[in-house]
Amino acid sequence: MELEAQRSNAKKKKALLILNCICLCIGNCGGPLIMRLYFIHGGKRVWLSSWLETGGWPVMLIPITVNYFRRRKTASAAGGTAKFFQIKPPLILASAFIGLLTGVDDYIYAYGVARLPISTTSLIIVSHLAFTAGFAYLLVGQKFTSYSVNAIVLLTVGGAVLALHTSGDRPEGESNKDYVLGFLFTVAAAALYGLVLPLMELTYNKSKQSITYSLVLEIQMVMSLFATVFCTIGMLINKDFQAIPREARKFELGETMYYVVIVLSGIIWQGFFVGAIGIIFCASSLLSAIVIAVLLPVTELLAVIFYHESFKAEKGVSLVLSLWGFASYFYGEIKRGKKKNKQNPETEIPTPIADP
Numbered sequence: 183m184e185l186e187a188q189r190s191n192a193k194k195k196k197a198l199l200i201l202n203c204i205c206l207c208i209g210n211c212g213g214p215l216i217m218r219l220y221f222i223h224g225g226k227r228v229w230l231s232s233w234l235e236t237g238g239w240p241v242m243l244i245p246i247t248v249n250y251f252r253r254r255k256t257a258s259a260a261g262g263t264a265k266f267f268q269i270k271p272p273l274i275l276a277s278a279f280i281g282l283l284t285g286v287d288d289y290i291y292a293y294g295v296a297r298l299p300i301s302t303t304s305l306i307i308v309s310h311l312a313f314t315a316g317f318a319y320l321l322v323g324q325k326f327t328s329y330s331v332n333a334i335v336l337l338t339v340g341g342a343v344l345a346l347h348t349s350g351d352r353p354e355g356e357s358n359k360d361y362v363l364g365f366l367f368t369v370a371a372a373a374l375y376g377l378v379l380p381l382m383e384l385t386y387n388k389s390k391q392s393i394t395y396s397l398v399l400e401i402q403m404v405m406s407l408f409a410t411v412f413c414t415i416g417m418l419i420n421k422d423f424q425a426i427p428r429e430a431r432k433f434e435l436g437e438t439m440y441y442v443v444i445v446l447s448g449i450i451w452q453g454f455f456v457g458a459i460g461i462i463f464c465a466s467s468l469l470s471a472i473v474i475a476v477l478l479p480v481t482e483l484l485a486v487i488f489y490h491e492s493f494k495a496e497k498g499v500s501l502v503l504s505l506w507g508f509a510s511y512f513y514g515e516i517k518r519g520k521k522k523n524k525q526n527p528e529t530e531i532p533t534p535i536a537d538p
Contacts, residue, residue: 195464198395202460203473209454210477214295214303215484216447221296222489223434228296230422231447232288233413236281236455238448239406242399249396268391269400276385281405283378284455285412291371297364299491306368308478308504312338313376314471321380322387324468329514336507337475340500379467382459398463402456476508 217231225231250266257264269277295303315334318324326334385401386393417423433440461470479501485491 199461199464202457202464204457205453206457206461206470206473207477207480209450209452209457210474211481211484212450213447213454214481215488216443216450217292217295218299218485218489220443220447224432225429225440227417227420227422227425227429228292229289229413229416229420230426230444231292231296232285233410233417233422234444234447235288235292235451236284236406236409236413238450238452239403239410241449241452242403242406242456246396246399246403249399253396267400268394268397269404270391273385273389273391273397273401274404276389277401277404278408280378280381280385281408282412283374283381284405285409287371287374287378288409288413289416290367290374294364294368294371297360298368299485299489302365303368306365307372307375308337308340308475309369310372310376311471311475313373314379314467315376317377317380318383318467321384322467324380324466327514327518329510329517330468333472333507333511333514336503336510337472340478340503340507376471379458379462379470383462383467386463393463395460395463398459399456402459405459406452406455472508472511475504478504 213235217234220231246267250264253264291307294306298306311334315324315326315330319326382401391397430437430440435443458470458474461473482501
């Protein structure tokens, strides 16, 4: 019976991992594209764009509510009760702190997207993998194999290649100063998010609460709420709320489309954050960073198709290195999995994912 339970947990874990990878794919590819759509058609508000990255947090109440009714039904059958929110004060404080860091990261990322083509931004952001690896080693004792190290190096070098001749990719009418600032801000966003992912894993590891997936959703909601509060303060200072109606009327795609873009942006970005922390829950912060980096070729292709962005030699080299790094990491994981199965053919180490 115990072995069957372990196998059942392992299957649930894989299914949940796949689901979170899908969410991350939608958010990681769709988020930058729709944010860039806002800027290239007349949007000017960086604080508003950063606010939209987490402003869709009320969407999280839908799966949380569904989970609550499921838990309440199970608890009632056992003669107990269930609370709507499970998260406790220590975990709220940790999530709030990470949320504020996320808010800062949202702003500097939006600043970069406002000034760089999507293809360039995406390739720079891949450098977050090196930062994630370093912080994961320091904070959670992440173990590396020769394959994972090779993947990190290749993916990071792939992003660094963009430093060559980047000025030729500058959008029309943009000053060299703005372009360079956009480049530097995007690198800073990659570094900060490289810290956020291991901090999230450390929070899971140090939590005195049993971490279930429904609790992960609550953590994500608290993080997004505090990130949104941070960006709301920036919007108030910058008077963005008053500017929204004026900007909507001047939006090149029309006023209605302006609000559609804003709403979709908030929803799609939630997919990114839910997917990222969900993968950390199912596996590790390093894998979450790897998946984000792996989605680079898709974002590149979509930017070229929809926005007709140039695809110069530097980007081609970067793309090849990124794909090589992706292949290296997963080849190493496959070999490690086969080795474990040979050593322990009858057992699997389960990771608890379901709510009690």
